[in-house]
Amino acid sequence: MNKKPHIEPYTHPAAGWGALKQVAVNLVREKVAGGNYKTLLKQNQPDGFDCPGCAWPDREHASTFEFCENGVKAVAAEATSKRVRPDFFAAHSVSALLEQSDYELEQHGRLTDPMVYDAASDKYLPIGWDDAFALIARHLNALPDPNHATFYTSGRTGNEAAFLFQLFVRMYGTNNFPDCSNMCHEPTSRGLPGTVGIGKGTVTLEDFEHADTLLIFGQNPATNHPRMMNELRDCARRGAAIVSINPLRERGLERFTSPAHALEMLTGSSTSISTLFIQPKLAGDFALIKAMAKRLVERDDEELAAGRASVLDREFIGRHTSGYEAFEQDLRAQDWEQLLTESGVPRAQIDQLTEIYIKGKNVICTWGMGLTQHKSAVKTIQILSNLMMMRGQIGRLGAGLCPVRGHSNVQGDRTMGIEEKPAKAFLDRLQKVFHFEPPREHGYDTVESIQAMLDGRVKVFFGMGGNFAMATPDTPLTFEALRNCDLTVHVTTKLNRSHLVHGKEALILPTLGRTEIDLQNGVPQGVTVEDSMSMVHISYGINKPASDNLLSETAIVARLAHATLGDGQLDWLACGADYARIREMIEQVFDDFHDFNARVAHAGGFHLRVASREREWRTASGRAQFVPHAVDVDTPIHRARARYGERLLTLMTARSHDQYNTTIYGMDDRYRGVFGMRRVVFINKEDLAMLGMKDGQYVDLVSVWEDDVTRRAERFLLVEYDIPRGCLGSYFPETNGLVPLHSKADIAGTPAYKSIPVLLELNTNQ
Incomplete structure (x- = not known):
């Protein structure tokens, strides 16, 4: 805990004994009185309290071990004797x-x-x-x-x-x-009503028991909602296909040792979570999902031409949806090269991902702020729901849409009327x-x-x-x-x-x-x-x-x-x-x-009815709505790149493992190998070579916007990392000052924390 700040690649599974060690560290650090240790045993229990951390649901709200490392940090912060x-x-x-x-x-x-x-x-x-x-x-x-x-x-x-x-x-x-919500899942709340009629997810934990395919977009669950990892572990061990779609290969989506399973802990074993990793470039998710939808239409053509069954759920489309013909026409007219360029994903991987989706009988799509904190976030959410509608993967057991909210009652606050557009x-x-x-x-x-x-x-x-x-x-x-x-x-x-x-x-x-x-x-x-x-x-x-x-x-x-x-x-x-x-x-x-x-x-409370889960569509047409969208190739990032060339990089902000939202519990980000520091920037090794810079040097980040305001974040350590070319990662809130006030999601107004055009300059004090 008191080691000199350093970078040390993390090679162990997520969670495991490392997580339990941090439970003890946080109880000591916060000077939690011995009698308050029992607090953990009442967390997420019917006769206790809900974790003040993330909004991931509890398994029957009555498990004997329903807390996680980050939940302990949140509880210890409240139960501190200081x-x-x-x-x-x-x-x-x-x-x-x-x-x-x-x-x-x-x-x-x-x-x-x-x-x-x-x-x-x-x-x-x-x-x-x-x-x-x-x-x-x-x-x-x-x-x-x-x-x-x-x-x-x-x-x-x-x-x-x-x-x-x-x-x-x-x-x-x-x-x-x-x-x-304005700063996280607002695009979900604004996007889904236009396609399925309500701005909430359509799944429950029971659906995870029946899913055979999970597509995980823009998430790092081992840090942001660790209890989700037990669901993913169970799905993986059951043989479900799990695909992680994220610019960073997050450790928790590679291997996971569950503290809730004694055998794994005692034997040091772990579970491999993801069967495939897809790493789109930042702001490339819309183009990737549209590419999947286009490929799905092409595969449908191939199957029908061969006299085989359609890969689309035509009964669902005909009975429950509106606007499919215009949506399909837009997909057929879409240029493949544009999708490949804008997504940053090779054609072979898009084909592989689409085949996994086609083979899935029960598919759940989950997403976090990796999809929502971009200029094109609302249309990304809408095309994702359209992709799921193409195969009828909404409104039945084991399948559906699963936005994973952040803070514990952010969804409930919106339900209660905390809404500027009531x-x-x-x-x-x-x-x-x-x-x-x-x-x-x-x-x-x-x-x-x-x-x-x-x-x-x-x-x-x-x-x-x-x-x-x-x-x-x-x-x-x-x-x-x-x-x-x-x-x-x-x-x-x-x-x-x-x-x-x-x-x-x-x-x-x-x-x-x-x-x-x-x-x-x-x-x-x-x-x-x-x-x-x-x-x-x-x-x-x-x-x-x-x-x-x-x-x-x-x-x-x-x-x-x-x-x-x-x-x-x-x-x-x-x-x-x-x-x-x-x-x-x-x-x-x-x-x-x-x-x-x-x-x-x-015990366990009750479930609020979600109309789209029951295939009731509260849209103007009374049906789920296909909404065609064009790929935007004239964004502030495009214009900045036209001006600065390949030196222009796109920055995403993220949490470290030792924080929750803006609360900083400690100075480590153990799964990414960062210890004792926070002012780091993750960068692809080819970008380092292109810039003539080296891993371990210090740089200043300068955001590029069209208002002639200079925004700088000074003295960040360059860390070579597995991240797509042209992309950078760093922590918030240290880099929030680089986000212009009016750089935000269309319609939703969410700040574009994961689409920040920046230049790197060597810091003069190396």
Whole structure:
């Protein structure tokens, strides 16, 4: 743990004893009290709490071993014995804290008391809860227009807090709801409704038991959602074909040793996961998937000409879809050379991948942010669903679409109405149930909120969790935007950089973690979440709160609403005192939540109906929709390459293994062989030769955009790596400043974190 920073290729299987070692390391590092070790045994259990990390579902929500290395890191961070009390802030100015790294800020521990910024001393001072809510209410009620405030939501916020939050904000008068979905799976939420009618996946864990083929796009599950690896292990051992489609050959998709299986651990054995690796170039997935669809049409022609059965599911296409003829016509007209150039994948591999898809009787496609954080992300999601529709691989057992969400309740927050573009039917229901006129004008998403803060159109920023300043693009510009506010407020468990990049006035509001007992009027309260596969279950904390002066997120929303709006429209304090009451309100708004309290009381909770899983298509035509799209050959990357030639490279940002979102737990990325450092850039050896550079040299990254703004990230170590030519990889948030604010996905607005055109310059200090 204290070794000199170095690069050392990792040759072992993912997980195994290395993962268990890190469990111990994190419990020690966070100084978790011995009695709190039992917390792990209650993680993802019916009588315990949901992991505050990823949104991967739990096997029957009752396994005896349902936690992973990254889940332990998240839980240890909450259960830490380290505290950030008012005396800490008395000893540290904000300017001094800004000099600390993100890792150092994380290591200080749990916040214990609400704090208010004092400009005269440049320090945070204690403030009472009532005074804090009064300060926020004063700012909100003084605004000439409710749209001058914006309300951010992190994906760890539970359903009850999220529902109450959106209700309060809409009663206040705005739809300004930037959230973490805007920065990750927004293209999924915007793309799938146009093809299958709903922006959610169509599979459950049961489908993995019946799948014979899995296509995994743009994911690194061993780091980002490790519990998924046990499902992949079981599929591989059953003989399923697993194809990994990703620019990086991630170690977890090569070999995996399951800590949940004693024999593998004791014998040192492992399971080979992927049968084939395909490495498209960055932003090449759309062209690759379109190439598969084109090849599928060609193979269908060959089979029919030979008098054999069609490889397309013509019954499904005819009965359930619309627009296939135009889609097929577009595929036939598509030039092969363009697809090969834009995907970066050889024709032989495309043919091999397509044959695997054809042979699959039950195919699941999964994807992560490798597909969604690009300019063409929405049409990539749509053509992927179209590819699956060509063989009827949606809406039956063992097959379907599986977007793998990041944070634990990012999907649930959207279901609860954390949405800057709410549907008319949802607003109509709010109006009917709560007897007020909700705002109808679309609000600001994340990028739009930053621009509005810069322009002075938003003067109050309220953050329900997260680390907004570091999760967002164009870091210096985002800092300027936050500092341009009259008031910034952050609800949080631990200190992060967003609390130090503040408005003229600022508040830090400490909240309970999901591992902690939430007592309201002496009664323990549970909170619910919705995972990536639309399962809703309830969670109860078991640890004593880190401080007697913490409030739950739900209580914070209730008291803020009471202070701002009074009780004329709703008894907010009563809602905050009994979360079952909020769930009764939720079921009045959403039909799928009928009998919410009774159904969620059962072990494992309940599954929300996904219409497309049952082949009900909530599209304008009432059918699943084929949508043809052209390959875009005039993007900012294309234009930059035309100007700079092969020196222009495309950068993707990624997590290290020792982080979760923007939270830095440690300085290692063990599966990629990086230890004790984070400022590295992965590069193909042929690109090194082309540039006249060497592995181990330090470079500066300079992004190339069309606004004449210089964006630099300085002193990164070059690491030769198995990555396609013309492509680079590095970690966020260190490289988020290279992403221009308006470099984003068409329609969805997601920052293009995986499509950053850059140049490399040797750092002068080698």
